Amino acid sequence: MSARRALRAEEARFPLARPFAIARGTRVAIDLVTVEIEEEGRIGRGEGAPSARYGESARSVLAQIAPMREAIENGMGREELRASMVPGAARNALDCALWDLEAKLSGVSVAARTGPVPDALVTAVTVGIDTPAAMAQRARDVVADCGEAGPALLLKIKLDREDVVERVKAVRAAAPGAVLIADANESWDMALLGRVMDGLAEAGIALLEQPLPAGGDAALEGFACAIPLAADESAHVAGDVAHLAGRYDYVTIKLDKSGGLSEALALAEAARGVGMGVMTGCMLCSSLSVAAGWHIAAQSRFVDLDGPLWLARDRDGGALFRDGMLHAPVGLRWGYGFP
Structure with missing residues (x-):
């Protein structure tokens, strides 16, 4: 049995820098839960981002x-x-928190156990639901902020059932060199998907996340979509892959859905085992969540870890976004093999 530990858990509210609008609604602040586990003077930290979609607070x-x-x-x-x-x-x-504690007690970093991670990576920057003109302006602002020094910009366009193609084409016109992902957050049906598919393909959408409600995936069986599809709300744990394969091309892995880095790694392995691609996502969160998610992102074709960029104030030592690249939250020292 391990030496006696002390567990602490608390909640804190983080205001957003601007409203975050998706098909399920708009948010102006988030509540996060921080866990600390202390043993032998070492402290491991973890963060949970409750999701109303899954009945959490x-x-x-x-x-x-x-x-x-x-x-x-x-x-x-x-x-x-x-x-x-x-x-x-x-x-x-x-x-x-247990991953972080284990690293600090053993001197062996999380990266040494899961595989090497980059200092920086390309993350999607979200364009929330608004009028086509407003979404285009948001895209132009991101392009201007990133400049031309970095890699191709990755934008994630949030969509509901209204003005789908018009919104996407407006963003494309504003960011002609960007890689575009679209996310319907379960708000479509097969009829709408069929109507907009060609328009999205013409606009160069590289990936479409979760067009149908979770549980409605069977309708995608045998459907020839012109755009690769990613399962988000339908993909939680490794056991989900069996029924997602053949319906989706990618799984979107979020640690809060999977219940931690341990299950997320198993889900990524299961997806790759059946030839599916991997995308890493996150809830609206701080850089403490991103620090753990970074180890899945290092194995992913697409990455969407811009949660902390929506905060009015992130945790000290958090991730930084420069020249279209998200730089690891090294100041948090999460998962390092020393205190």
Whole structure:
């Protein structure tokens, strides 16, 4: 049994720098849950970003963590945790804190266990739902901020059922050199997908995330889509891959959906095993979440870790966005093999 630990969990509100609009609504602030596990003077940290889509709140996440306190403090490991809790933000916060603690106690970094990670990577920058003109202006602003020094810009266009092709074409005209991803957040049906597919392909959409509601994936079986499709809300754990293969081309992995880095790594391996691509995403979150997600992003074709960029104030030492590249949140020292 491990030496006695101390578990702390708390919630905090983070205002957004600007409203975040997707098909399910608009947000101006987020509530995050931070977990700390201390052992032998070392502290491992993890973050959970509760999602209303999955019936979560900061209060419910803290309520899920509370009954795990005794087991965690008495040495529960990551695999035991994975078997004891359902996927979600609560398990994610605990799992990531255990990864960080393990690195700090052992002197072996998370990257040494999961594979090398880059200092910087291309992340999608989100263009929230608005009028076509406003979305085009947002795209122009991002292009101007990034300049021409870096790699091709990656933009993620949030969509609902209205003005789908018009919005995409407006963003494309404003950012002709950008790689574009579209995300419908479960708001479409097959009829709408069929109507807009050619227009999206003509605009050069590289990937379309979750056009249909989770649970409606069977309609995609055998559907010849002109654009690669990614399962987001339909993809949580490694066991989901069996029914997603043949319907989607990619899985979008978010640690809060998978319930931690441990399950996210298993999901990525399962997806690759059946020839599916991997995209890393995140909820609206701080750089503490991004620090853990970075280890999945290093294995991904597409990356969307711009959650902290929406915050009015990130955690000190967080990720920085320069010249179209997201630079790792090294100041947080998450997963490092030393304190």
